[in-house]
Amino acid sequence: MRLCCSWVDDVLLEGLVGGLFNGISIGAVLLIVALGLAIVFGLMGVINLAHGELMMLGAYTTYVVQNGANGLGDWAVESYILVALPLAFLVAALVGLLLERSVIRFLYGRPLETLLATWGVSLILRQFVRSVNWPMVIGLGVFALLFGVGRWILSRYTDWARIARWANPVVSILSAAIALVAGLVVQGAGNPTFTRAWFSTRNVDVTPPSWLRGGVSLGATLQFPSARLFIIALTILCLVAVYWFLNGTTWGLKMRSVTQNRAMSACLGIPTEQVDALTFALGSGLAGIAGCAVTLLGSVGPNLGGNYIVDAFMVVVVGGVGKLVGSIVAALLIGIVTYLVGSGTVALLLTGNEALQPVTDFFTFFATTSMAKVMVFALIIAFLQVRPAGLFPQKGRSVEA
Numbered sequence: 001m002r003l004c005c006s007w008v009d010d011v012l013l014e015g016l017v018g019g020l021f022n023g024i025s026i027g028a029v030l031l032i033v034a035l036g037l038a039i040v041f042g043l044m045g046v047i048n049l050a051h052g053e054l055m056m057l058g059a060y061t062t063y064v065v066q067n068g069a070n071g072l073g074d075w076a077v078e079s080y081i082l083v084a085l086p087l088a089f090l091v092a093a094l095v096g097l098l099l100e101r102s103v104i105r106f107l108y109g110r111p112l113e114t115l116l117a118t119w120g121v122s123l124i125l126r127q128f129v130r131s132v133n134w135p136m137v138i139g140l141g142v143f144a145l146l147f148g149v150g151r152w153i154l155s156r157y158t159d160w161a162r163i164a165r166w167a168n169p170v171v172s173i174l175s176a177a178i179a180l181v182a183g184l185v186v187q188g189a190g191n192p193t194f195t196r197a198w199f200s201t202r203n204v205d206v207t208p209p210s211w212l213r214g215g216v217s218l219g220a221t222l223q224f225p226s227a228r229l230f231i232i233a234l235t236i237l238c239l240v241a242v243y244w245f246l247n248g249t250t251w252g253l254k255m256r257s258v259t260q261n262r263a264m265s266a267c268l269g270i271p272t273e274q275v276d277a278l279t280f281a282l283g284s285g286l287a288g289i290a291g292c293a294v295t296l297l298g299s300v301g302p303n304l305g306g307n308y309i310v311d312a313f314m315v316v317v318v319g320g321v322g323k324l325v326g327s328i329v330a331a332l333l334i335g336i337v338t339y340l341v342g343s344g345t346v347a348l349l350l351t352g353n354e355a356l357q358p359v360t361d362f363f364t365f366f367a368t369t370s371m372a373k374v375m376v377f378a379l380i381i382a383f384l385q386v387r388p389a390g391l392f393p394q395k396g397r398s399v400e401a
Helices: 002-044 050-072 073-102 111-131 134-157 160-189 226-248 251-258 262-267 270-295 307-317 324-343 345-349 352-363 369-386
Strands: 213-217 221-225
Touching: 002 050, 002 226, 002 251, 002 270, 002 307, 002 324, 050 073, 050 111, 050 270, 050 307, 073 111, 073 270, 134 160, 213 226, 221 226, 226 251, 226 270, 226 324, 251 262, 251 270, 262 270, 307 324, 324 345, 324 369, 345 352
Parallel strands: none
Antiparallel strands: 213 221
């Protein structure tokens, strides 16, 4: 009997350890997704609903890099993820920079407008991924070239400050019309292979390198997947890098200064517009890294970002807006609670105690992934009634402003 009880205790202990690891790994995924959002939403006050689509672009960048590595040999296949990570950061950061310079910069201090604008951008990016082909890329390239050259000529040879209000729309419309005609001509003259959509609406698979497909065994039944261990390590690396950047570099100091008091920072000569652009690009680049990381867990599709954006906002709000430490704690708590309840681990741990049978039945009812999320959402709603500013609320002048 004692041997049987010991075996049961070992099984429960292994189940608890495995559940905690899986919960931490889920929390790491949530944190790496929410990290860029914590910077953009927490430090800039911008509600960026296109954050998930920036993450999607990072995932598709990883897919493209993997396809390119397949033709270069085994060494490239085994190391493509190390190339995909910086490229995913760069692609998402550049798109985020373009978004900030063209849309967001005009909407600071207007959260409702930023929410609607970035929601529209998210729909555009989803449709772009579904439809993008060579004629579309050529048309966009023609538009960028004509618009850039047109603005440069007008700003060089005319009084640009006086004519900018009507010149910008005119140059944009003319460039777009010429680019549309060029794209349609290429579309009509090209063969089906040339005009076929690159990704379409289907999901695509990214195959991890062989060193990320196995796992680390602990005991007879416990196994920690290498892909999740890699994501945890990547999350820690991103956290250290962000902390060092914000606290150990000149631009990080400027970023924190603008966040706390924009008017005073501008008076001291800090280029606030450049700081805004850098902050948004950094948050967008981190979304790209998150997209690269989640390709190790499943397929990639146009709706990838929508599966994570709500959870990412949930992490930021529960942790406390603008608090990276709060995001870390919130992500781990949400990940652990979601897995332990959804996998039935909590119900299993309570099984056998008749006095706790109603509690056991309660957790058994929520022992699915979808029901566990419902329970977590309910707990978060109740928590925010008590602490609406999150686990680590902001203090000081930034709150008073």
